[in-house]
Amino acid sequence: MPSTFPRSRRAFNKRKLDLLAAEKGFRKSCEQIVLLNQKLTALQKRYDAAKRHNARAFRYNLRLRLAIVEGMRNVYYDFAHEKAKQVADIRQELFGEIVEIITEGEDDMSGDTDSDS
DSSP states (O other): OOSSSOOSSHHHHHHHHHHHHHHHHHHHHHHHHHHHHHHHHHHHHHHHHHHHTTTTHHHHHHHHHHHHHHHHHHHHHHHHHHHHHHHHHHEEEEHHHOOOOOOOHHHHTTTTTTGGG
16 A cells, blocks of 8 residues: 655655745744734824825825735735645645645634524
């Protein structure tokens, strides 16, 4: 019966290093997402204040900055998702673990569906 484990100790150690690198990349990208979310909140507050004071020149500048930070956050999110997939695949290969990756929209869908009946 063929095994899903690497054939040699050297291959196993290389895959473990790949796992550590993927986990590090995932962790760092999550940290950046948190920082970018904080930046977005601060920019949004500034934009709302500029809107209240009808400061159009400031609103335009802040709108552009909001768009840039949102775009950067989306890139980090995609990167983190790819790293999470890599971690899940390597953990499955090395240890037989099944890692489930949950994205934002899936949390709401898996809630209490029995409460409607």
